[in-house]
Every structure is written in C-alpha cells, then in structure tokens.
Amino acid sequence: MHKKNFDAIILNSIDNVCTSVKQLKKSTEIYIKCENEMVSLFIQENIKLCHKISLKQIKKGENIVKYGEIIGVATSHINKGVQVHTHNIISLRG
Amino acid sequence: MTSKFWGYLRKDGKVGIRNKLLIISITGLTGPTARKISSLIQGSLFIDNPYGGGVIGEDKVRQDNAIIGFAQNPNIGGVLIISADPPMGEFIKIKIKKTLKPVELLTLDECNHDAIKLLELGLRKGASLLKEISKNRREKVSISNLSIGLECGRSDPSSGLIANPIMGVIADKLINLGGSAVIGETIEWLGAEHLLKKRAQNSEVSEKITKAVNFQLSFAKSKSIDLIGNNPGYQNIQSGLSTIEEKSLGNIAKSGTQNIENVISWGEKIRGKGMFLMHAPAYAPESLSGFSSAGCQLTLFSTGVGNSFNNHIAPSIKLSANPEACEKLNEQLDFKCSDVFLGKKSVTSASEELWKLIIEICSGSLTWGEIFNDSFEVFSRIDRSL
Numbered sequence: 001m002h003k004k005n006f007d008a009i010i011l012n013s014i015d016n017v018c019t020s021v022k023q024l025k026k027s028t029e030i031y032i033k034c035e036n037e038m039v040s041l042f043i044q045e046n047i048k049l050c051h052k053i054s055l056k057q058i059k060k061g062e063n064i065v066k067y068g069e070i071i072g073v074a075t076s077h078i079n080k081g082v083q084v085h086t087h088n089i090i091s092l093r094g
Numbered sequence: 095m096t097s098k099f100w101g102y103l104r105k106d107g108k109v110g111i112r113n114k115l116l117i118i119s120i121t122g123l124t125g126p127t128a129r130k131i132s133s134l135i136q137g138s139l140f141i142d143n144p145y146g147g148g149v150i151g152e153d154k155v156r157q158d159n160a161i162i163g164f165a166q167n168p169n170i171g172g173v174l175i176i177s178a179d180p181p182m183g184e185f186i187k188i189k190i191k192k193t194l195k196p197v198e199l200l201t202l203d204e205c206n207h208d209a210i211k212l213l214e215l216g217l218r219k220g221a222s223l224l225k226e227i228s229k230n231r232r233e234k235v236s237i238s239n240l241s242i243g244l245e246c247g248r249s250d251p252s253s254g255l256i257a258n259p260i261m262g263v264i265a266d267k268l269i270n271l272g273g274s275a276v277i278g279e280t281i282e283w284l285g286a287e288h289l290l291k292k293r294a295q296n297s298e299v300s301e302k303i304t305k306a307v308n309f310q311l312s313f314a315k316s317k318s319i320d321l322i323g324n325n326p327g328y329q330n331i332q333s334g335l336s337t338i339e340e341k342s343l344g345n346i347a348k349s350g351t352q353n354i355e356n357v358i359s360w361g362e363k364i365r366g367k368g369m370f371l372m373h374a375p376a377y378a379p380e381s382l383s384g385f386s387s388a389g390c391q392l393t394l395f396s397t398g399v400g401n402s403f404n405n406h407i408a409p410s411i412k413l414s415a416n417p418e419a420c421e422k423l424n425e426q427l428d429f430k431c432s433d434v435f436l437g438k439k440s441v442t443s444a445s446e447e448l449w450k451l452i453i454e455i456c457s458g459s460l461t462w463g464e465i466f467n468d469s470f471e472v473f474s475r476i477d478r479s480l
Contacts, residue, residue, distance in 0.1 A: 005437070006437055009255060009435075009437075011255060019251045019255060019334070021252075021417075021435050021436055021437075022417070022436075033437060048334065049334075049416070049417070049418060050250045050251040050252055050333055050334035050398070050416065051251075051334040052251070052334065052336065064336075066340060066343070067254075067343045067344075067347075069285075069286070069289075069339070069343050070285075070339065071285070071336070071337050071339040071340035071343065072336060072337040072339060072340070084336070085331075085334070085336050086322065086331055086336050086337075089336055089337065090322075090337070091285070091321065091322065091336075091337035091338050091339055092285075092337075092339065093284050093285045093311070093321075093337075093338055093339055094284070094320070094321030094322055094325075094337060094338040094339075
C-alpha cells in the first residue's frame with residue numbers, strides 16, 4: 001500500500017497506539033504511517049487532532065507504548081480503533 | 095552548510111548575538127524608578143529583582159547567581175546596576191567587571207533616597223553607557239560560540255513527535271561543531287530519565303539525574319499534588335497528552351542524542367561544551383530565565399497550540415508542528431513545521447531550514463518575541479524571606 005497522505009503516525013513499530021495528524025471521523029478506514037510503511041485501521045470513534053488511537057485490543061493493566069517506551073497503563077479494556085486518553089489510561093509515575 | 099554568523103566578540107572571548115544595554119534593579123525598592131529609566135532609553139533591556147533584604151541561604155545564592163548571570167550574558171554589551179543596597183551593588187559590580195564590559199552602579203543612597211534624583215542620574219548614566227556600547231560592531235564568528243536553551247511550552251503530541259525531534263537534530267549538530275545546549279524542566283524528565291541516564295557521561299552525572307527527578311517527584315507528593323492536571327496541565331490534556339511519561343518522552347526528544355555533560359542548578363552557568371541538563375522548574379518564565387543566567391545567547395522554543403512568552407535576554411525562535419497553530423499564529427511562530435507533521439517534508443530538510451534561520455537570527459534578524467517584547471526575566475525562589 002503506497003498512499004502519500006496519511007491520517008496518523010507511529011514513531012516506533014512496537015507501539016500499540018498511533019497519533020492522529022488530523023481530525024478523523026468514526027466508522028472510517030484511516031492510513032497510518034510507520035517509518036516507510038503504511039498500514040490501515042478501522043476507527044470506531046471521532047478522533048481530534050493529535051489524539052491517540054489504539055492499534056489493537058489492549059487489556060486492562062496492559063502497558064501503553066508510544067515512542068517504543070511505556071507511557072502508562074490501561075485502566076479498562078480498550079478496543080482496537082478507539083481513543084486512548086486519560087479516561088482509559090493512567091501514569092505509572094505521576 | 096554555513097557554520098558562521100555575525101556576532102559581537104566580547105573582551106572576555108564570549109560572543110553575543112545582540113548588543114543590549116541592561117538596566118537591572120537588584121533591589122525591590124528601586125524597581126519602579128529603574129523601570130521608568132529603562133522606558134526612556136531606547137532599546138534597553140530591563141530586569142528587576144522584586145526581593146532584596148531578608149533573602150537568605152540558598153535563595154540568596156540563587157538570586158545573586160542569577161543577577162550576575164543575566165549581566166554577564168554575552169548578549170549584554172553594558173550594564174547599569176540600580177540598587178538600594180550599596181554593598182550588594184558593589185559586590186555585583188565587581189563580578190560583572192570580570193567580563194570587561196562597561197558597568198555603572200547607581201545607588202538610592204547617593205541620591206539621598208530621592209526617586210526623582212535617581213531617575214535623573216539613571217537616565218544620564220544609562221544614556222552614556224548606551225552611547226558607548228553602540229560603537230560595538232558585529233564580526234564573523236564560529237557557531238561553536240553558541241549556547242542554546244531548548245524549551246517547550248503549551249505542548250501537544252505534535253511537539254514530541256515533530257518539533258522537539260527537529261530541535262534535537264539542531265542540538266546534535268551544534269554540539270558536533272563545538273557549541274552547547276541545555277534543557278530544563280526537571281519534572282518533564284520523569285518517565286524518560288532512564289534514557290537520559292544512559293547518555294550521562296559518567297555515573298556521577300547519572301546519579302544527579304536520578305536525584306533531581308526524585309526531588310521534584312517527592313516535592314510534589316509532599317504537597318499532595320497529583321501530577322495529572324498539573325503536569326501534564328489542563329491544556330496539554332485537552333490537546334491530547336495523557337500522562338507525564340508521554341509528555342517527558344516528547345520533551346527529551348529536543349535534547350538530541352549526545353552525551354549529557356552535567357546537571358546544573360537554576361542560576362548556575364554552563365561550564366564547558368556539550369549537552370547539559372538544568373534542574374529547574376518547568377513553567378516557561380522561570381525555565382527561560384535559568385537559560386539566560388546560564389549564559390545561553392539563543393532559545394529554541396517549541397509549542398503545540400501556542401505560547402506567546404519569550405526569553406528576554408536570549409531571543410526565542412518559536413516553532414510549532416501543529417497544523418492549526420501554524421495557520422492561526424502567523425506572528426507568534428518564527429518557524430512552522432506542520433509540513434513535517436503532515437508528511438510533506440522530512441525532519442532532515444526542516445532542520446536544515448531551521449539551521450539557516452538560526453544563523454540569520456544570530457546575525458541580527460529579529461524574532462517575533464523581540465518585536466512584540468513579550469518577555470521578561472524572573473527570579474526562581476525555593477524558600478521564604480526573613
């Protein structure tokens with residue numbers, strides 16, 4: 001798949017979330033850039049600019065990974081293609 | 095790509111990117127009159143220490159270090175010190191004289207505690223100093239003379255993903271060419287300190303990083319502060335940042351990949367070359383003032399949704415990768431990199447453009463922050479006065 005325009009980005013291939021680069025509409029297929037690859041994802045919610053989206057199902061208690069590093073832990077079960085933010089993840093340090 | 099700019103070579107060997115007259119009131123009593131003096135002298139920079147008597151212990155050390163650091167900054171061509179405390183004024187004057195730049199001291203005592211007399215004498219002395227330093231001329235110098243403060247404020251995920259990594263490329267390049275850079279905001283190392291520690295040049299520096307982060311964390315806990323809502327703050331969360339770890343990982347991206355030479359305190363100078371950490375508060379005015387007193391001549395300041403504050407002594411190049419901010423904040427942003435966020439340009443090509451802009455700004459082109467004068471320096475306190 002070679003599509004120049006993308007809707008979200010991942011900086012590290014082990015991440016389980018991506019970040020939107022534009023406002024995204026629910027029930028659409030979006031394109032995500034990861035290094036030189038492009039992957040698609042069906043999203044279930046409207047997503048604001050710069051917000052995070054789950055790339056797969058994440059169980060409660062599982063680490064959230066961005067930049068290839070742990071940024072927090074899931075406080076509830078997170079479905080694939082939904083918003084990941086303060087309502088479903090929490091800091092391990094703060 | 096060029097690695098030289100037009101700067102002011104000072105007698106102590108340092109290089110300024112500006113040639114400002116600093117009017118600094120070092121005691122709270124002289125602040126209002128000193129402000130009037132500065133407002134009447136074209137282009138002078140004004141700083142006032144609102145404290146003075148009763149500042150003791152570590153706060154006294156930090157206060158004096160900051161006053162001396164501001165005045166010794168190479169962007170300052172000459173200094174008028176205004177003081178209601180003659181011995182303190184003399185002490186500061188001797189320290190500034192070490193740089194061989196012109197410096198004058200004016201005390202309220204020698205004006206018989208008459209603010210009107212202080213205003214008159216201050217105008218005369220300040221005007222003479224400005225006349226003298228206006229004779230300084232720029233010459234071509236190496237970028238190795240440059241120290242850059244790296245700041246981010248009102249961050250969103252575009253800062254950590256794009257704008258800060260671009261700053262990191264600049265920091266790496268500057269250090270390779272013999273310059274220096276510094277990042278502050280200790281609380282925003284939390285969750286990323288393992289990555290900073292890996293880059294510490296020795297175990298002592300690594301230990302300082304751990305201590306600094308733990309100090310800030312235990313300070314927050316001792317005051318029953320929940321970092322969520324405080325840092326990341328309300329605006330950070332609204333714009334998409336969820337945890338301090340996420341913010342910190344984005345924050346440290348602006349420090350590049352070089353070794354960490356040392357950890358300095360707020361008010362302390364950078365000694366040596368390379369990448370430094372400043373153990374200091376995260377809020378922009380206190381953080382930026384730490385860079386000025388550390389000796390930085392320039393600041394790179396990334397923002398997500400916008401942040402109009404700038405460094406007073408070390409001009410701030412304001413940058414953002416947020417497409418909405420780039421569209422709305424034409425006069426606030428000196429460098430827009432939303433094209434990189436949207437995949438239309440690479441980090442490498444944006445960093446080359448930013449490097450060119452740095453050379454221009456260092457050679458005398460103005461930043462928006464300088465044009466609007468949206469800046470001042472503040473004093474960071476840790477305790478109470480007597």
